[in-house]
Amino acid sequence: xxxxxxxxxxxxxxxxxxxxxxxTWIGQSMKRVEDPRILSGKGGYIDDVAVPGMAHAAMVxxxxxxxxxxxxxTSKAKALPGVIGVYTGDDMATVVDPCPxxxxxxxxxxxMSIGKVRHVGxxxxxxxxxxxxxxxxxxxxxxxxxxxxxANVDIEASAAATGDALLxxxxxxxNVALDESFSFGDVDQHFADAHTVVKRxxxxxxxxxxxxxxxxxxxxxxxxxxxxTIHSNSNFYNFIxxxxxxxxxxxxxxxxxxxxxxxxxxxxxxxxxxxxxLTAGLARLAGxxxxxIEDRLEHFTNSDSHGSDRLYDAELAVAEDGTFTSLRxxxxxxxxxxxxxxxxxxxxxxxxxTGPYQIQSFGMRVIAVLTNKTQQGPxxxxxxxxxxxxxxxxxxxxxxxxxxxxxxxxxxxxxQPDQFPxxxxxxxxxxxxxxxxxxxxxxxMFDFDGWRDKAKAMRAEGRCVGVGLATCMERSVYGPTEWWxxxxxxxxxxxxxxxxxGITVRLDPSGKMFVTLNSPMVxxxxxxxxxxxxxxxxTIAPEDIVFNYSDSQSGFNGVGPQGSRxxxxxxGACVSAAIKLxxxxxxxxxxxxxxxxxxVELRNGTVAVKGLNDQEKPFGEIALTSSFFxxxxxxxxEFDSGLETTAVYDHPLSTDPAEDRSxxxxxxxxxxxxxxxxxxxxxxxxxxxxxxxxxxxHDNGTMVNPRTLAGQVWGGTANGIGTTLSEQFIYxxxxxxxxxxxxxxxxxxxxxxPRNFKLGHVETPxxxxxxxxxxxxxxxxxxxxxxxxxxIEDALSDHGVKITSLPVTPPxxxxxxxxxxxxxxx
Amino acid sequence: xxxxxIEVNVNGRTRHATVPPRMLLSDFIRHELSLPGTHVGCExxxxxxxxxxxxxxxxxxxxxxxxxxxxxxxxTVEGLAQGDDLHPIQQAFWEEHGLQCGFCTxxxxxxAQELLAQNPDPSDDEIREAxxxxxxxxxxxxFIISAxxxxxxxxxxxxxxxxxxxx
Numbered sequence: 001x002x003x004x005x006x007x008x009x010x011x012x013x014x015x016x017x018x019x020x021x022x023x024t025w026i027g028q029s030m031k032r033v034e035d036p037r038i039l040s041g042k043g044g045y046i047d048d049v050a051v052p053g054m055a056h057a058a059m060v061x062x063x064x065x066x067x068x069x070x071x072x073x074t075s076k077a078k079a080l081p082g083v084i085g086v087y088t089g090d091d092m093a094t095v096v097d098p099c100p101x102x103x104x105x106x107x108x109x110x111x112m113s114i115g116k117v118r119h120v121g122x123x124x125x126x127x128x129x130x131x132x133x134x135x136x137x138x139x140x141x142x143x144x145x146x147x148x149x150x151a152n153v154d155i156e157a158s159a160a161a162t163g164d165a166l167l168x169x170x171x172x173x174x175n176v177a178l179d180e181s182f183s184f185g186d187v188d189q190h191f192a193d194a195h196t197v198v199k200r201x202x203x204x205x206x207x208x209x210x211x212x213x214x215x216x217x218x219x220x221x222x223x224x225x226x227x228x229t230i231h232s233n234s235n236f237y238n239f240i241x242x243x244x245x246x247x248x249x250x251x252x253x254x255x256x257x258x259x260x261x262x263x264x265x266x267x268x269x270x271x272x273x274x275x276x277x278l279t280a281g282l283a284r285l286a287g288x289x290x291x292x293i294e295d296r297l298e299h300f301t302n303s304d305s306h307g308s309d310r311l312y313d314a315e316l317a318v319a320e321d322g323t324f325t326s327l328r329x330x331x332x333x334x335x336x337x338x339x340x341x342x343x344x345x346x347x348x349x350x351x352x353x354t355g356p357y358q359i360q361s362f363g364m365r366v367i368a369v370l371t372n373k374t375q376q377g378p379x380x381x382x383x384x385x386x387x388x389x390x391x392x393x394x395x396x397x398x399x400x401x402x403x404x405x406x407x408x409x410x411x412x413x414x415x416q417p418d419q420f421p422x423x424x425x426x427x428x429x430x431x432x433x434x435x436x437x438x439x440x441x442x443x444x445m446f447d448f449d450g451w452r453d454k455a456k457a458m459r460a461e462g463r464c465v466g467v468g469l470a471t472c473m474e475r476s477v478y479g480p481t482e483w484w485x486x487x488x489x490x491x492x493x494x495x496x497x498x499x500x501x502g503i504t505v506r507l508d509p510s511g512k513m514f515v516t517l518n519s520p521m522v523x524x525x526x527x528x529x530x531x532x533x534x535x536x537x538x539t540i541a542p543e544d545i546v547f548n549y550s551d552s553q554s555g556f557n558g559v560g561p562q563g564s565r566x567x568x569x570x571x572g573a574c575v576s577a578a579i580k581l582x583x584x585x586x587x588x589x590x591x592x593x594x595x596x597x598x599x600v601e602l603r604n605g606t607v608a609v610k611g612l613n614d615q616e617k618p619f620g621e622i623a624l625t626s627s628f629f630x631x632x633x634x635x636x637x638e639f640d641s642g643l644e645t646t647a648v649y650d651h652p653l654s655t656d657p658a659e660d661r662s663x664x665x666x667x668x669x670x671x672x673x674x675x676x677x678x679x680x681x682x683x684x685x686x687x688x689x690x691x692x693x694x695x696x697x698h699d700n701g702t703m704v705n706p707r708t709l710a711g712q713v714w715g716g717t718a719n720g721i722g723t724t725l726s727e728q729f730i731y732x733x734x735x736x737x738x739x740x741x742x743x744x745x746x747x748x749x750x751x752x753x754p755r756n757f758k759l760g761h762v763e764t765p766x767x768x769x770x771x772x773x774x775x776x777x778x779x780x781x782x783x784x785x786x787x788x789x790x791x792i793e794d795a796l797s798d799h800g801v802k803i804t805s806l807p808v809t810p811p812x813x814x815x816x817x818x819x820x821x822x823x824x825x826x
Numbered sequence: 827x828x829x830x831x832i833e834v835n836v837n838g839r840t841r842h843a844t845v846p847p848r849m850l851l852s853d854f855i856r857h858e859l860s861l862p863g864t865h866v867g868c869e870x871x872x873x874x875x876x877x878x879x880x881x882x883x884x885x886x887x888x889x890x891x892x893x894x895x896x897x898x899x900x901x902t903v904e905g906l907a908q909g910d911d912l913h914p915i916q917q918a919f920w921e922e923h924g925l926q927c928g929f930c931t932x933x934x935x936x937x938a939q940e941l942l943a944q945n946p947d948p949s950d951d952e953i954r955e956a957x958x959x960x961x962x963x964x965x966x967x968x969f970i971i972s973a974x975x976x977x978x979x980x981x982x983x984x985x986x987x988x989x990x991x992x993x
Contacts, residue, residue: 031920038928039916041863041903045929048862133848212867212875212963213929263865263929264963296868523927523964707923707969714966715926742872742961750954750967757968780966 001423002185002360004662008427011666014652017537017575019702019765019772025532025542026771029707033527033547043261046216046233047293054218055084057282057292058135060125060142061302062117065151065372065735066167069116069144072125076141082134085286086142088125089114096281099274100243102483103178103339104493107171107370111247111278116149118167118337119374120737121301123278128286151735152371155311155334159369167337167370177339178368180486184425184663185361190326194317198398203805204386206309206334207727208300209379209719210747213263215272215303216293217279227254228280233262234272238518238550238558247277257552259520266719267378268305269522270562271340275303300740305377306729308345308386309334316394322404324413327354327394328363335368336375342493343368345376345383347482348563350426351668352384352473355391356435357413362425366486372735380719380781382563388472389806392786396793406790407448410471411439421767427663430473430671431653434764438697439471442675445758446695451679459798464682465692466797468790471675472783474698476775478563479654479667489661499651501569502557504550505534505577506644507585509627511620513538513545518558519566520549524777525708529567530574532704533771537578540605540619557648564775567704568670571770572649580645588626588643589617591633653768670766672700674779676717676787678754682795687814689725689792691753696783697760701774709776710759716780717757722748723781724788728807746809800824832896836861837905845892852876854892855902863903863932867961874960877933878902884933884940901939903932914980915939915973924973926964934960938974946982950975 037043074086089112099109113124125142129135150165152158158165158175167175191197218231227250234240237259241252248255257276262269275292283290294303314329333346346366354362381388395413399406414435415422422430443449451467458465480496487493504516513534517526531542550558559565582602589607590597593615600607608616623643625632633639655665679693696713703709726746730738739745765772789803792813800820801813808816829844836859843858855864855878864887867875871889878887879901906913912920915938925931934957941948941956948956953974954967962970 035920035925036912038925039912039919039931040907041932043928210963212873212961262927264927711923711926711965711969714968715964718966741870742868747961749958749961751958753967
């Protein structure tokens, strides 16, 4: 181990339920508990919420990328019948303060612009009216006088901008919001000693999640109680009161956030704090409950959830025998107009930046650049999808420069099965894995050798067919140091270290089990997962469990589905709750059976005497007796009525970053592995890529529900295919966002998906989580872009086309082919 | 704005209403008839989440005005299940894991109804073609295709059970 990692000691495992064969419910592809109500149209999404006296909001949005607001005339809008009020940023500022910011020092963002706008779509005024139609009519009548400012669109140009082109002259004297350098291990020495230094300039352009449901809020303000009641489709409703209370000028306890079923997130609804503050402020100003649901255009242009937009200058140090020794890069990231989460997306990438390879050191300079675009937020992968692609592009580049087979070179550098837990140069660990097994499984499933021969033969016939393979990491179960560990050491910001997940379990007198969760359903399967785990641990049937969701006042300790954490974390909470409930069940049951608690066990939903088949009490009878017949039990608070327990599970394995940032600590250690292999054919005349064959093998540890995990892999792969081949946000030179709609931002339809997708699983259980579960919500998008890029480059190898920028839409790829052809003939 | 009286049959029930001529059918179904199972994803006819079955055809309810539905028979997702029995298409989506967040699902179900009414035994490519106007961001479509294939088999089986065979 490198000297710089010596202080980063791996804590002991807190695993209580060992991974094992012969489980009853864990590992079954059980039908989802959530589905019947959703399938019958009774899910209850945000736009289904209606409260008495509710009015509707519509926004007046900026048509300019960068402009001063000279004046706003709301008189015509206010005069329209049915309008309750029209409000500007100055009005809004009388009831709310700026949005919270994880950037440190912060970049000021108002929920409604004051003084100037910094991107197209930014809200400058809002109408509250009796219905949405009237509100939109009135919004059209608001007149704004603008003074246009220079628009920053290009990442490098914006970094050098001055004067009127500065976005936030009051917060920063430059459009560079953060510029930090890190060195983990002896990077300089490794590069000095390298036989070959592979260099590439790589570009990853922005897109976003675009869940089919947009964000929305229904907010009410009660001036006499001094608080807000808010329905929101945020993923993080038990945490945001503590983040936005200040903005709303109330204590967190005066915010009641009520969750709803959420129509997809993929990161885009993690916080939703701006839309909550905005709508809550309108409710307070208008004196009525207000509903605001983004339309699709607003979701594209103002929802603060654009994905990474990065330019890398990357270098890989390679020894003569092909050993990768060090990786370093300078990365500029176009964060858009604000910096809500700091450089958390780069912090995330530090979890697995060196991929599945034994790379000894890593160095980085990260430059966060502000431009006149919608700001970034999370999108499936949260920055690690980009570094996976960078690492795999560099591995392919190294193979090419050294004349090596790209797969053999990967295998040579891979971490071996006996090296786990493996600490990478940044200080994060990979808890377990068997990358060789995943690779072998994927190659066999795909008939990799056969396909490579076939592709070669097809290329000999003049067809552009190629095969690509990627071996990538899928970190899961995040620790929050990713948000702040890359901030300036002197101003690290809010150095949060908790990511708990809680659960309440009550066995009611009828024998039904009522479970309250503290994180919402966003398309994952929280109820199904909990049903399977509680059924397993407590020997009951999943159908005897009924689910509820807390609100932010009745619950606590929920961080939500993000960072592929929920299944592993809630499994921990389930085990803790089950241990507590088992103790109570045994105490009451043993008394009813006239035995000692140590003489009974849980068996098929009963407390039963060990070794005897006919002496048992069903849970329902114990629950009934313990709830309604107190005098049947001894005195003492251990026999207090009822069977209810609340349990919280904390992050299973994390350590703090080193004070001097020589390492970042362990923060994202439950690590899966994926291998994607794809065969493609490129039409050189149009630049269109057709996927001929696809195989993906994922190792997410112990699988709770193979079918729902497969759904996550499939869905993530579809996102990755879109990211690679079709999805691109196009800004023109004036900062106009030219394609913010579903017709022109081309997400894959069923027709773009591979016809014969083969999916495999390897199970390497985690030694640190309950039952060995790892997260698996992001893997598809973490692997597909790398494999596809490799395949396209292979397909066009005769043309000399290199894939150094994503996406490669047909016009872009056609352009690359044309440039290569012209270069060859010139 | 002058309102217009309309009469439509929704899920087997005749509904009378007076609506502004510009009210979208999607808003009418969701907010006037209180049938929130029909979802609005883009409001410009691309995503298909708002699909409902109007006179046997799956249509974008965000691209129709409510007044254009005068006299029509409409089936929304709320009209599929009979009591606590899910419709075979819904059942197939459940069994095959054809949904994750469920937001696009009512539109998918409407499209599947139209397809399977016209083509009881579609090939996978025909299913792909039929749902290519419905966007789903969760599933990658594979299990939706499985679900529609399975629903087709269920419906064919139900048809053969209810058709009197010659003796």
